[in-house]
Amino acid sequence: MTAIRSLSPSSLWGFFDTICSIPHPSGHEAALGRWIIDWAQAQGLAVRRDDTGNLIIKKPASPGMENRKGVVLQAHLDMVPQANADTDHDFTRDPIRPRIDGDWVYATGTTLGADNGIGMAACLAVLADPHLAHGPLEVLLTVDEESGMTGAFGLQPGWLEGEILLNTDSEQDGDVYMGCAGGVDANITLPYQAEPVPAGYRAVRLSITGLRGGHSGINIHQGRASATKLLAELLHAFTQECRARLSTLEGGTLRNAIAREATALLLVPEAEQAALQALLARYQQQYAAEFAGVDDFIRLELNDAEPPARVMTEAMQQKLVRALLACPHGVMAMSRTMAEVPQASTNLGVIATREDHVHVQCLIRSLDNAGRDRVATMTAAVFELAGAEVRFDGAYPGWQPNPDSPIMKLVLDTHEKVFGALPAVKVIHAGLECGLFKSAYPHWDMVSFGPTIQGAHSPDERVSIDAVSRFWQLLVQVLAQIPDRDN
Structure with missing residues (x-):
């Protein structure tokens, strides 16, 4: 009691x-x-x-x-x-x-x-x-x-x-x-293609915390930050500018919740450590300004980590990070008849690394089936270009x-x-x-x-x-x- x-x-x-x-x-x-x-x-x-x-x-x-x-x-x-x-x-x-x-x-x-x-x-x-x-x-x-x-x-x-x-x-x-709204789950699987950890690299863990998260239907139009989308953006910058290699990544826990936290295990050349920290500080400042008044407590951290046994191949890493960057997220259209009500939206809710694949899950919502199916087609196109398998489950009507x-x-x-x-x-x-x-x-x-x-x-x-x-x-x-x- x-x-x-x-x-x-x-x-x-x-x-x-x-x-x-x-x-x-x-x-x-x-x-x-x-x-x-x-x-x-x-x-x-x-x-x-x-x-x-x-x-x-x-x-x-x-x-x-x-x-x-x-x-x-x-x-x-x-x-x-x-x-x-x-x-x-x-x-x-x-x-x-x-x-x-x-x-x-x-x-x-x-x-x-x-x-x-x-x-x-x-x-x-x-x-x-x-x-x-x-x-x-x-x-x-x-x-x-x-x-x-x-x-x-x-x-x-x-x-x-x-x-x-x-x-x-x-x-x-x-x-x-x-x-x-009605909805449908997008379940995405990309096979994990591995290679040994390169020499001269140090393991670090990137953490994104402090986000508000929220309901992926009720709060999706309020401009709240998504940890999964921030993770994709940071990984793209780190791999392009600091030659980082990706071992694992995790973000969100539920397809119907805006992701509040995300992490990635990275290998970074010793010579790029200072550049990596500077890049992180730049994004910390950028997000503080971008999400001021909406998500005021976003925190980005890099900490030393135990070296993993494997990293993704560069080809897989590039496809995965770019697909996550391109993955639709947020409001796709607002209703023309009801003020402040989204017509269609999608939430990049979950990213999880498994032994033999990376799993991604999105929840697509729409007031009509046409809008739901349009966003589903966009999502499938992005990940299929990366070589992923995309399956849609649990479609329900509005x-x-x-x-x-x-x-x-x-x-x-x-x-x-x-x-x-x-x-x-x-x-x-x-x-x-x-x-x-x-x-x-x-x-x-x-x-x-x-x-x-x-x-x-x-x-x-x-x-x-x-x-x-x-x-x-x-x-x-x-x-x-x-x-x-x-x-």
Whole structure:
């Protein structure tokens, strides 16, 4: 138990505290799922787990509300595991340690998991409260949303009876979402071509740290630095100007997070050491000016390292570094119809050196399939010219807006009634599961809303305490206002 249990609404924060105490990164949600099943059964609620691992919990309607339209209240079970370099944390074993700072709840050195743990806690709090007014209710908790949307892909028709979906996975108080981007993963493999370490070279490790990172959909248009792209730029300069040879390189950890850190193991001629340090200092100064006010703590370092057993051939090194330089990253196009919303973007999320190859992973997002496919083709062309194999996996559709949505109108009217102002209606440049749900449940009328969460997918993640209270008030009032089935 932590101090967040003292916050209001107490039931929601109590569930979130429990969620934080049970490790649940993507692919490791089983323990949290078992706890929820045991809890639901102890409450006398009907609970099922489908073949994919999704949980479905049903709660009967409040007395007199049995004829209301059925609602599916939805969140995902998993969280993004990101930790600062100086934080020793095993996300599969260690609990998240939340802390209160003013109006915000943070974790200690790691992602908080408010994305989507607060939404999940709200779902459980609704199930737990016998006094709330609502019609027939189903809670859907999906698995592996962050790393592949596995649960949404695997959701089968016929398991759920509701007509309305309330998704809790958006992250701005005062905004209501009626659409989202689709996406696809680019998985790139370049065979490692090795040769012995040349004589007269010294091993050094280049480190890029201190970047903000962030969500590759929500923050991609804000001009934040990407450690993987900075790494490519530095490696190009070092190999061209200081005759550096590349042994290994690593950058980022998740395809849906803007890379915060990157490293490379290099061999540099003894005669070029001073030039290398001068070049590093030049780039440090350049990045400080270029990213001022956006990424103010970028740090570039060169340290002596143990000599490796091999380096890349010069031909491979040249192809790889140039491909990474040319790899599209960031916003590719802005929407012509929605202000400040990217139409298409891509994130160079992961670079990893393996025994026999270098692996690169990008996440491409777009509000339409044409934009997604255009960026995918560009990405493939760049890496195929370098001799890499490019495979696209996990393509998922966007959620197309329905301006005539009855549930959207109800949420807008309820927000205005409760808070005295209409919320902003938006489309989010992130991959909500709603688009995939339409495949199994095309009749669902859907809307997404949630509290303010900043820094998602990074250790800077924080959730507003006041916004959580407002989110809860809105959710409770919307559930109470769901119309009858014949309306």
